[in-house]
């Protein structure tokens with residue numbers, strides 16, 4: 001019997017618990033505030049930002065909604081970040097990725113105040129994560145770790161194969177699963193587009209995390225019986241009737257082998273958004289030297 005891990009339900013539970021923390025902050029006269037910065041006309045990016053804005057509204061996080069013409073020079077974005085960095089009311093700043101070609105992602109990330117970097121992408125925050133002392137865990141890997149915990153999946157000693165080596169998901173997740181902490185202690189292999197015989201790796205894994213951005217790259221023939229499958233991909237593909245979302249996992253065939261699997265949509269995506277709320281609430285505490293022990 002395969003368990004389908006319901007990311008919407010887990011994210012909703014997390015939002016409920018965060019609301020309690022936000023109410024506590026209100027008694028101190030603090031309203032956590034997130035600035036979202038969108039410099040893109042990609043419909044998926046627009047959707048993600050508007051979902052993040054409405055999640056904030058639901059839990060009581062105030063928002064600033066900054067939109068920059070995608071054809072503007074990079075300096076326009078950098079000036080905006082400088083303003084948000086120095087604005088005392090803003091706790092967290094999120095620049096929706098990807099940015100346009102004339103703007104180097106690496107420069108954007110460095111320009112952010114690391115205390116307001118609720119994506120956890122700034123080199124200072126990456127360094128803290130790798131050393132095992134995370135300030136802000138990047139939202140998608142944090143969501144994956146939380147889903148595994150919620151589903152009762154033991155990572156200690158587990159053979160985990162991550163397919164994808166991005167800075168947003170694959171690399172930070174590998175580091176988090178390696179840490180000597182709860183939700184870590186795994187043996188981690190990171191596969192990518194140049195990996196020989198991908199199926200040989202995924203086929204021996206206890207846990208497979210597919211985060212390559214390739215629709216239905218991993219199917220049931222590539223999995224061990226009773227493995228746990230986490231699908232990070234959100235790919236919009238054309239169909240005869242229009243378009244649909246598919247993950248990096250071929251859900252039907254993978255479900256026949258997996259003991260537990262996340263769907264797309266409704267798996268990791270909602271958790272990515274919930275963890276952004278978590279980091280914003282954490283930022284509101286850290287910036288005021290208030291204790292934050294998690295949820």
Ligand SMILES: Nc1nc2c(c(=O)[nH]1)N[C@@H](CN(C=O)c1ccc(C(=O)N[C@@H](CCC(=O)O)C(=O)O)cc1)CN2
Pocket residue numbers: 047048051094095096097098119139140168234245264265266267268269270272273
């Ligand atoms: N600054 C950032 N940019 C990007 C990140 C990120 O973590 N920070 N990650 C990805 C995209 N992403 C976050 O922005 C993201 C992806 C998917 C979802 C989501 O909720 N997906 C839903 C389906 C949504 C739909 O209907 O299209 C789901 O899977 O159920 C949220 C956020 C790249 N950029």
